[in-house]
Amino acid sequence: MNMAQAQPPFNLLTILGPTASGKTCLAVALAQELAGEIISADSRQVFRQMDIGSGKDLHEYGEIPYHLIDIIDPGAEFSVFAFQRLFIQAFEEISSRGKLPVLCGGTGLYLDAALRGYRMVEVPENVSLRAELARKSDEELIVQLRQLVPNQHNNSDLTDRNRTIRAIEIARFELQAPEEEPFPVIRPLVIGIQWDRTQLRQRITKRLRQRLETGLLEEVQNLHASGIPWERLEYYGLEYRFVATFLQGRINRNDLFQKLNAAIHDFAKRQETWFRRMERNGVVINWINGAGDVVEQARGIIDSISLPD
Numbered sequence: 001m002n003m004a005q006a007q008p009p010f011n012l013l014t015i016l017g018p019t020a021s022g023k024t025c026l027a028v029a030l031a032q033e034l035a036g037e038i039i040s041a042d043s044r045q046v047f048r049q050m051d052i053g054s055g056k057d058l059h060e061y062g063e064i065p066y067h068l069i070d071i072i073d074p075g076a077e078f079s080v081f082a083f084q085r086l087f088i089q090a091f092e093e094i095s096s097r098g099k100l101p102v103l104c105g106g107t108g109l110y111l112d113a114a115l116r117g118y119r120m121v122e123v124p125e126n127v128s129l130r131a132e133l134a135r136k137s138d139e140e141l142i143v144q145l146r147q148l149v150p151n152q153h154n155n156s157d158l159t160d161r162n163r164t165i166r167a168i169e170i171a172r173f174e175l176q177a178p179e180e181e182p183f184p185v186i187r188p189l190v191i192g193i194q195w196d197r198t199q200l201r202q203r204i205t206k207r208l209r210q211r212l213e214t215g216l217l218e219e220v221q222n223l224h225a226s227g228i229p230w231e232r233l234e235y236y237g238l239e240y241r242f243v244a245t246f247l248q249g250r251i252n253r254n255d256l257f258q259k260l261n262a263a264i265h266d267f268a269k270r271q272e273t274w275f276r277r278m279e280r281n282g283v284v285i286n287w288i289n290g291a292g293d294v295v296e297q298a299r300g301i302i303d304s305i306s307l308p309d
Contacts, residue, residue, distance in 0.1 A: 009305055010189035011095060014103040016041075016111055016275065017193035018268040020203040021290050024057050026193065027104035028064050029295045030302075034102070037065040037094045039087060041105025041114060044237055046083075047074045049223060052216045053239035055207075067094070074236075075228045081122035084113040092184055103188075108274030115190070115283055118183050123173045133165050144168055148175075189305065190283060191298050192275060195290040204264050211239070212257065221247055238263045 013036065015027040027038050038061070040046070044054035048070045051058070056069060067090040072078060087103075087110075094101045103114055113120060133141060141164045148171035195203070220243040223233060230248055234241040242260040245251050251259065279285055288297035 010187045012091065012101050012103060012114075012186050012188045014041075014111070014115065014188050014190040015193070016104075016106060016190065016285070017290070018195070018200060018271040018275075019055070019106055019264060020200065020207050020268070021106075021193040021195055022294060023104050023106065023193060024055075024060050026191075026294045026298060027102050028060055028062065030298055031064045031100070031102045032062075033299075034100045034302075035098075036100040036102040037067065038102045038104050039090050039094070039114075040066060040068045041083075041087075041103050041107055041110040042069075043078070043083075043107045043110060045069045045105075046071050046078050047076070047236070048072070049074050049226075050219070050236065050240070052211050052214065052219045053237070053243070055211075074223055074226070075232055079122060080109050080113050081120050083110050084120050087114045088119075088184060091186070106271050108271060108278065112278065115186070115188055115278075117186065119181070121174070123170045126169050126172070129169055129172060130165060133168060138164070141165065141168065145171065148172065188283075189302070190285045191301060192285040192287045193290045193294060194287045199291060200268060201265055204268060205261055208257070208261050208264060217243055217247070220244055238267060 013030060013034065015023050015030070017023050030036065031038055042054065044050055045056050046068055047054065058066075058069070068083070068086055071086070091101045091114075103111070105111060133144075136144070138161055141161065145164055145168050148168060216239060220233060220240055223240075224230060224244070224247070230244045233244040238260060242251075242256055242263065246253065246256040275285060286301045288294055288301070
């Protein structure tokens, strides 16, 4: 298959893998060969001024356009629902120009939101409904939920009062909500980068040292100085949480490195667990060896896909 000329049978290329696996570098290389544009699937890269801790590595993109990076101010909130809406907009806009959307990231929830095939709806809290439901007994709440959702499969929604109330709130909202536009037709090709556990740990440790030496502490300090409370910074993930704790004098420099390093290793394991769950739920992930020539391996996967009749 001539990647520069032929129209691939997929309309979304996805590059995923655990932290420090080399996703961005591979995504950029393939975007160059396939006339692609990158859509970030990262829960922190959406924030401006959060560059080192979120691993934006913008220098790697060169001339490749990217989306969903540096789109909101630090200190704001960003949800998976907002991500899905913006992903769909970017996917459709890139596709309309005859370019290939290349989704790249390691945030499992965001990857699911892009690949799952249906629009998510964020259900707001209904204060008046909650006040009304608060006066009802547990039994009355269960009866109401079963009337709204006759085929109730989630038993935990029936055994916890707060979950029952939330389930009623969601069911009521869905009855009144306007019908969402259909999810765009996506034919994804998903390539995952896999590393030997020992090698990945070494890569994570090396990258953390580099980040600490090239301005991570100053980045977090500047964010706090700009008006973002320490508690808010802790919301933005491991690097910001541990560095904020260090800058407040609650841990020393050695503890910062050791504890943050261990936490990132654990996070990578959780990412891999999420990817396995995606596979169990029907997402086909074509795994390549991160220690080899990842671009050549990815080309082989793309070349092996037959063009449609």
